[in-house]
Amino acid sequence: MEEGRARMGLKDVLPGGGTSSVTGGMFGDGSPTFLTSKIDWIINWSRRNSLWPMPFGTACCAIEMMASAASNYDLARFGMERMSFSPRQADVLICAGRVPYKLAPVLRRIWDQMPQPKWCVSMGACASSGGVFDVYSMVQGIDTIIPVDVYVPGCPPRPEGLIYGLMMIQEKIREESLSRHFEHRAEDPSLVARPHANDAQVVGLTGPFGNSTQQEELSNKESGATEEPPEELIP
Amino acid sequence: MSKRTVEFNVGRNPEMGVDGSVVDSPILPFDMPEPDLGTENMLINIGPQHPATHGVLRLVCELDGETVKRVIPHIGYLHSSFEKLGEYRTWNQIVPLTDRMDYLAPLIYNCVYVMTVEKLMGIEVTERCKVVRVICMEMDRIFSHLLWLGTTAIDVGAFTPFLYAFQERERIYQLHEAFTGARITTSATRVGGMMADLPEGWTTGLQDFLDTFPDTLEEIDHLLTRNQIHIGRSQGIGAISAEDAINSGFTGANLRACGVDYDVRKDQPYYDYETYDFEIPVGQYGDCYDRYLCRMEEMRQSVSLLRQALERLPDGPIDVEDPNISLPSKTDCMSDMESMIHHFKLITEGIPAPEGDCYMPIEGSKGELGMYIVAEEGGTKPVRWRIRPPSFVNLSVLPKLAEEHLVSDLIMINASLDIVLGEIDR
Amino acid sequence: MTLDETKAGLDAVEEGPHLSERSTGSLDGKIDDPDGHPSVVALLLRFGDSVSGHRVSAGTQHVVWIDSVRNLEVLHWLRDDQDHQYDMISDITAVDYGAGRPIDVVYQLFSTVHKRALRIRCELPLDGLEIDSVVELWSAANWLEREVYDLFGVTFRKHPDLRRILMPHDYEEGHPLRKDFPLRGRFSRAEQTRRALDQSVEHSYIAEEMDLGRDPQQAAPIIGTKDGDG
Numbered sequence: 025m026e027e028g029r030a031r032m033g034l035k036d037v038l039p040g041g042g043t044s045s046v047t048g049g050m051f052g053d054g055s056p057t058f059l060t061s062k063i064d065w066i067i068n069w070s071r072r073n074s075l076w077p078m079p080f081g082t083a084c085c086a087i088e089m090m091a092s093a094a095s096n097y098d099l100a101r102f103g104m105e106r107m108s109f110s111p112r113q114a115d116v117l118i119c120a121g122r123v124p125y126k127l128a129p130v131l132r133r134i135w136d137q138m139p140q141p142k143w144c145v146s147m148g149a150c151a152s153s154g155g156v157f158d159v160y161s162m163v164q165g166i167d168t169i170i171p172v173d174v175y176v177p178g179c180p181p182r183p184e185g186l187i188y189g190l191m192m193i194q195e196k197i198r199e200e201s202l203s204r205h206f207e208h209r210a211e212d213p214s215l216v217a218r219p220h221a222n223d224a225q226v227v228g229l230t231g232p233f234g235n236s237t238q239q240e241e242l243s244n245k246e247s248g249a250t251e252e253p254p255e256e257l258i259p
Numbered sequence: 260m261s262k263r264t265v266e267f268n269v270g271r272n273p274e275m276g277v278d279g280s281v282v283d284s285p286i287l288p289f290d291m292p293e294p295d296l297g298t299e300n301m302l303i304n305i306g307p308q309h310p311a312t313h314g315v316l317r318l319v320c321e322l323d324g325e326t327v328k329r330v331i332p333h334i335g336y337l338h339s340s341f342e343k344l345g346e347y348r349t350w351n352q353i354v355p356l357t358d359r360m361d362y363l364a365p366l367i368y369n370c371v372y373v374m375t376v377e378k379l380m381g382i383e384v385t386e387r388c389k390v391v392r393v394i395c396m397e398m399d400r401i402f403s404h405l406l407w408l409g410t411t412a413i414d415v416g417a418f419t420p421f422l423y424a425f426q427e428r429e430r431i432y433q434l435h436e437a438f439t440g441a442r443i444t445t446s447a448t449r450v451g452g453m454m455a456d457l458p459e460g461w462t463t464g465l466q467d468f469l470d471t472f473p474d475t476l477e478e479i480d481h482l483l484t485r486n487q488i489h490i491g492r493s494q495g496i497g498a499i500s501a502e503d504a505i506n507s508g509f510t511g512a513n514l515r516a517c518g519v520d521y522d523v524r525k526d527q528p529y530y531d532y533e534t535y536d537f538e539i540p541v542g543q544y545g546d547c548y549d550r551y552l553c554r555m556e557e558m559r560q561s562v563s564l565l566r567q568a569l570e571r572l573p574d575g576p577i578d579v580e581d582p583n584i585s586l587p588s589k590t591d592c593m594s595d596m597e598s599m600i601h602h603f604k605l606i607t608e609g610i611p612a613p614e615g616d617c618y619m620p621i622e623g624s625k626g627e628l629g630m631y632i633v634a635e636e637g638g639t640k641p642v643r644w645r646i647r648p649p650s651f652v653n654l655s656v657l658p659k660l661a662e663e664h665l666v667s668d669l670i671m672i673n674a675s676l677d678i679v680l681g682e683i684d685r
Numbered sequence: 686m687t688l689d690e691t692k693a694g695l696d697a698v699e700e701g702p703h704l705s706e707r708s709t710g711s712l713d714g715k716i717d718d719p720d721g722h723p724s725v726v727a728l729l730l731r732f733g734d735s736v737s738g739h740r741v742s743a744g745t746q747h748v749v750w751i752d753s754v755r756n757l758e759v760l761h762w763l764r765d766d767q768d769h770q771y772d773m774i775s776d777i778t779a780v781d782y783g784a785g786r787p788i789d790v791v792y793q794l795f796s797t798v799h800k801r802a803l804r805i806r807c808e809l810p811l812d813g814l815e816i817d818s819v820v821e822l823w824s825a826a827n828w829l830e831r832e833v834y835d836l837f838g839v840t841f842r843k844h845p846d847l848r849r850i851l852m853p854h855d856y857e858e859g860h861p862l863r864k865d866f867p868l869r870g871r872f873s874r875a876e877q878t879r880r881a882l883d884q885s886v887e888h889s890y891i892a893e894e895m896d897l898g899r900d901p902q903q904a905a906p907i908i909g910t911k912d913g914d915g
Contacts, residue, residue, distance in 0.1 A: 080308060082315050082337055083681050084362035084443050087406070091432070091442075094425035109310045124684075125881035126853045127315055127336040129889075130307055132882055156356065159340045160861055160870030160877075161852070168878055180443055219882055223875035230874040302897045304889075319890070321897040331894060335851040342836075343862055379743045505772050505797060508825025519797065521773075526800050617743035618793050618804060620775065631793070633780050647776040647793070655828040684851060 064201045071115070071141065072194040074103040078114030078138065080131060082121030085148035085180040089120045092183035102190060111137040116193055117170075118186075122150035123163045129217070135170040136216050140209045143193050146172045147186055149179045154230070164230035168221040300328055303666070307336045311414050311670045314680030316654075318669070325665045330658050334651075337684040345644035349609030350376055350450050353644065358444040360646065361682045364403035364624045366395035366435075368682075369448040371621045374529065375630040376450050379617035380610070382584060387575045388452050389530045394568045395447065396621070397561045398465070401472070402431045403624035403677075404554050404561075411551070411674040412483060415492050420479045427475050430468050437461055450610055451585050452578030462569055469562055469569075476558060484555070493547035497660040497672035500545065507659070508652035511626025512553040513676060517545035523622040537564050547675035554677070584610055609639030618647075625649040625677050648682035722747045724769045724803050732759055737808070746804060753790070753807035757817040760805065763794060764822050770798045774819070777829035779837045783864030788837060790816055809839060818844040836862040853881075854891055 077099075081089055093099045093107065108114040111134045123131055135144070146166055149155035152175040154164035163169060173196060176189035200208055221229060306317040315336035321329040341360060345353050357372045358365035370392045377384060384392075409424035432442040437458055439445040447454050483489045499509070501517045514521055522539045524532040540556035542549030578585040586605055591598035612634035620629035626649025633643040653676050661669045725747050729736055738750035751759050763771045771794035780789045787808040794803045809816060818841035820826045830841045831850040838860035841847055848854055852861065857880075858871040870877060 083339075084359055086314075087362055087443060091425060091429070094429070095422050096426065096429045107310075109308075122337065122339055124336065124338050125877055126338065127307060128878070128881040129883070130315075130336070134308060156359070157339045157344065159344055159868055160858065160866070161338045161340050163878070163881075164874060168874075169882070182442065217882060219878045221878075223879075226875040226878050227873070232869065300897065302894065319894050319897070329897065331891075335849075335853070338851045340861060343866075343868060347868060381744060503824075506823055506825065508774060508823065508829075521797050526797070527802065615740075615742040616748065616780075616791075616804075617746060618776070618802075620795075620802075627775065629775060629793070631776065631778060631791070642782060643778075643780040645776070645778045647778075651828060651832075652825050655825065 060201070060203055064203075067202065068197050068200055072197040075115045075143075075190070075193065076106050076108040076113060077104050077190075078109070078111055078117045078134065079107050080117055080119045080121075080134060082119075082123060082127065083150070085120035085151070088180040088183055089118060089147065089186060092186050097183035097187065099187070099190075102187070102194075104190065111135075112139065114138055115141065116143045116145060116190070118145045118147055118190075119151045119166050119170075120147040120180075120186075122148075122155060122157055123166055123169075124161045125163055126161070128163050128169050131166060132169050132217055132219075140211065143173045143196065144170055145174045145176060145186075145189050145193060147176045147178075147189065148181060149177060152177065155179060158232060168219055168226050168229055170220050305669075307333075312673065313410060313678055314683075316673075316678070316680055316683075318657075318673070320666065320669065322666065325667075327661050327664055327666060327669050330661050330669060332654060332657055334654070334680070334683050337680045339681075339685065341685045342644050342646065345641055347640065349639045350612070350641075351606075351609070353641075354448060355444065355446040358446055359681065360648075360685060361403070361623070361625070361628075361679050362443055363406050363679050364399040365443060365445045366399040366447055367403075367621070367623050367628065369445060370396050371619060371623065371628055371630055373448040373450050374621065375617055375619035375632050376612075378619050379615060379632055379634060380450070380612055382451055382579060382581070384452060384579055385576055386573050387456075388577050388579075390568050390572045391453060391457060391577065392448070393530050393532070393535075394465070394565060394572070397564045397568065398431060398434065400561045400624045401558050401565075402428060404558050405431075407554060407674075407677045408479065411671075412479075412489075414670055414674045415489060417483065417486075417489070420482055423475055423479050427472055430472075434461065434464055434468065437464065449578070449586075451581065452576075456577045462572065465565065466569060469565055473559065473562060476555070480555060483551070490548065492668070492671055493551060493675070495544075496547045496664060496668045497675060498544055498546040499656070499660060503659070504545065504656075507656045509626070509656060510649050510652070511623070511677070512550050512557060513626065513653055515539060516542035516549035516553045518543055523620050523627050527620055529619075529621060535564055535567050537567075547671055550675045550677075611637045611639055612641075614638075616643075620647070623649055625679065625682070626653060646682065646685055648685065650676070650678040650680075651683045654678050654683060722801070722803070724763065724771075724801060725749060727766075727768065728759070728763070731762070735759065742804075746802070748804040748806060750806050750808065753809055753816050756790075756792075756805070756807050757819060757822075760792065760794075760819050760822055763803070763805075768799075769796060769801075771796045771801075771803065773797055774823040774825050774829070775802070777819075777826055777833060779833045779839055779862075781837060781862060781864050785811060787811065788814060788839065790833065790839060792819070814838055815840045815842060817842050818847075820844055836860055838863065848891065855888070 079086070079089055091097060093105060099105055111117075115138075117135060117138060119131065135142075146152045150157060150162070151166050152172075154162050156179070158164065166172060174189045174192045176185050178185050181189070219226070301322045303320045303322055304317065305320060306312045307315040312318065317333040317336065319331045319333065320327050339359070341356050344356060348356065354369055354372060357368040361368050374392075405424040405428050409421035412418075412420035412424075435445050436442050438461055439447045439454065499507075499517060501519045504514050504517045505519060505521075509517070510521065518541055520539050520541045525539060537560045540553045540560070542553050582601065586602055587598040592602045593599075614634065614636040616631065616633040618629055618631045620627050622628070627647070628649055629647035631643070631645040631647065632641050635642050657673065657676065660672050664672065725739060728749055729739070732751070732755070735752040735755045736749060737752060740748050742748050763769050773795045774792065775795050776791070776793040778791050780791060787810050789806045789808055792805040792807075794805065795801070807816060814837070816839060818826065818830055820830065820841075820843075827844075827846065828850060830844055831847060833839050834841060834844075834847055835849040835851050849856060859866050872880070
């Protein structure tokens with residue numbers, strides 16, 4: 025692995041975009057210089073203060089997102105009032121609301137259509153982990169499908185919560201650097217339209233939790249249904 | 260029963276058919292002899308992620324130029340299986356689920372659910388609780404209609420009413436939060452009563468809202484009702500006759516705009532609605548403009564209902580005083596063992612229900628909202644919990660309404676139906 | 686409260702209540718007092734042989750069980766007869782009790798003329814989940830019956846467009862609201878995720894839509910080139 029040479033490869037791209045063997049950026053071996061830090065500062069400043077959100081609003085969180093954009097909480101202060109409904113012109117995908125499996129390919133396609141640089145905010149409990157809906161139809165966290173940068177908890181999170189999450193994205197952008205450009209913007213083309221998490225990760229992220237394990241009994245005890253999760257799940 | 264036909268002095272196109280037939284409007288393309296070109300219809304997919312579909316709705320349209328020949332709606336993109344989840348939760352544990360269905364009017368859903376359970380169990384709530392629930396439902400009717408107003412206006416290009424409506428909604432959000440602790444997902448009711456009584460000063464807050472809200476409504480009215488663009492985009496669009504409307508299952512303002520004065524509060528009254536003095540606005544032509552007028556008027560009627568309810572709000576307990584149903588007070592729980600155990604048993608075991616089934620319809624903000632619960636003897640969880648969502652049936656009429664209209668009219672019709680995907684998909 | 690009672694209370698968390706002796710939904714032909722609801726009286730007179738039960742539920746609500754083979758006839762009469770005129774169908778749904786019991790299809794009717802509501806139930810055995818569709822009577826039944834088909838697997842004969850509505854059109858795990866369908870689904874989460882992200886165009890459109898207009902992925906021929914009319 026030569027130092028000091030820009031690499032274009034995507035070897036060992038991990039989910040989340042980090043890489044293990046790619047080093048360097050567009051300006052050499054990656055150590056910051058006066059010029060690169062000033063350019064970084066300008067680029068990051070302009071990116072974080074004019075983020076165009078892609079509102080992927082599905083349910084109750086979408087209403088709170090609309091309330092954040094309205095006069096009282098006003099996302100326009102952050103440069104985010106221009107909600108971009110076309111993914112091609114958007115910077116940050118705010119997934120607000122629960123995502124069932126029927127909607128999952130749509131979410132993935134929208135994420136794939138967004139050009140880099142892009143970030144993702146998972147707003148609300150349902151987008152982050154499935155929320156109250158540990159059921160057959162609900163994706164148990166959109167991080168099984170797309171890489172997420174910031175999770176905003178709440179059901180729904182208050183507008184201040186969403187704004188805090190967006191400010192965290194801004195902090196994240198502030199820390200970026202052109203010298204780590206390929207690391208930040210790495211995307212594996214073979215993962216287009218495929219889930220972000222592989223099978224083992226999905227199992228780890230989506231196991232039954234808390235109430236789901238105890239609330240299996242129905243009112244009708246002789247239903248004939250064996251309510252423990254099937255051991256041999258169809259793979 | 261009183262009803263008032265909403266007539267309005269804006270000239271309508273004299274070729275309008277009262278039976279709902281599509282009229283010649285200057286916006287529709289006129290027929291001209293077609294040159295000998297081969298044409299094909301075009302397939303367009305709108306949604307499920309789209310700003311104007313009011314949620315994750317997918318419309319697959321067949322277009323001839325700009326005219327919609329067929330539209331096939333696809334739903335299910337928000338299916339969260341509330342009904343199945345309800346079978347695994349006790350009666351009071353289901354209340355938080357109800358907020359998340361129609362997130363635009365959560366108190367209405369909270370109320371209708373516990374009303375159904377109470378009817379099944381034969382529980383009669385206290386007078387104070389009845390009036391508080393009427394207050395909650397009417398307040399959320401305004402809440403829901405304001406969002407409808409804002410988003411419909413945005414769909415036809417008017418951004419300002421959205422901001423005005425949301426500012427008013429903020430005030431209702433604050434009332435929600437003062438009462439229940441949450442802005443949207445209120446979970447305010449329990450079987451036999453409410454989660455808590457109204458806090459000090461809440462009625463004053465509501466009174467302040469009622470004093471200033473009608474002025475804002477007038478401002479929005481001023482912006483839209485006589486607005487040439489709004490009229491051009493909504494008069495004559497998406498009309499349906501009264502017989503077709505009833506047969507298709509239309510309810511709510513959609514049905515009343517067609518001239519049918521069906522309102523569950525008047526026809527199958529509950530919670531003393533027959534003793535309140537209010538009118539049902541009824542339209543004439545069944546098109547988008549009439550639906551708009553009906554909902555605007557409904558908001559004014561709700562303001563009047565809220566004022567009457569506030570006047571007659573009685574003192575007294577808010578929860579029914581039956582130890583098998585209502586929790587003991589927190590002070591008692593913390594100081595005495597029997598209350599603690601009583602509390603524990605009620606929370607963990609739940610309330611046993613008699614065998615039977617119960618369908619309870621109310622006038623929700625979108626139409627006739629009904630809940631159907633089937634319980635077994637001694638059951639603490641429902642065997643079947645069914646929600647009859649008004650938007651589901653209203654949306655099924657969309658293909659009929661949108662035929663031979665333009666694509667932009669399709670958007671307006673969709674907006675005027677006032678749908679919320681959370682309750683359609685459940 | 687003794688310790689045993691407390692412990693019994695704690696056990697109840699896992700167990701749930703003890704149920705009474707199971708009765709069938711139709712009450713074996715038992716008829717409650719039908720007075721007070723003219724439609725029930727008339728129904729018993731006219732279709733008495735098809736009525737398998739009647740009950741007054743929740744205090745005031747009349748429920749009548751009808752043979753499922755005659756549902757269309759009975760509902761047709763209820764809709765059109767001048768004294769009853771149930772012109773609005775509020776709801777069509779189904780109830781699965783589990784444990785091999787029949788599935789009930791429930792029709793909730795309302796008459797805007799006479800301001801009366803009535804509930805009709807039809808029992809369907811698990812090996813014969815078919816019933817006539819009532820779309821010809823009320824067009825609201827179109828989507829309502831599709832939902833019952835989707836979630837319970839009840840087939841409605843002569844329904845114009847019987848396909849899934851809430852679940853994806855090619856959903857293979859079964860019919861979700863049945864009692865033998867587990868809450869978290871039959872497939873593992875990984876399998877559900879993978880199936881969901883099947884990205885072919887044909888996956889998103891139903892067969893009928895693929896015939897609408899032109900094939901959406903096909904580019905229009907450019908006039909003047911050898912692909913076009915030239």
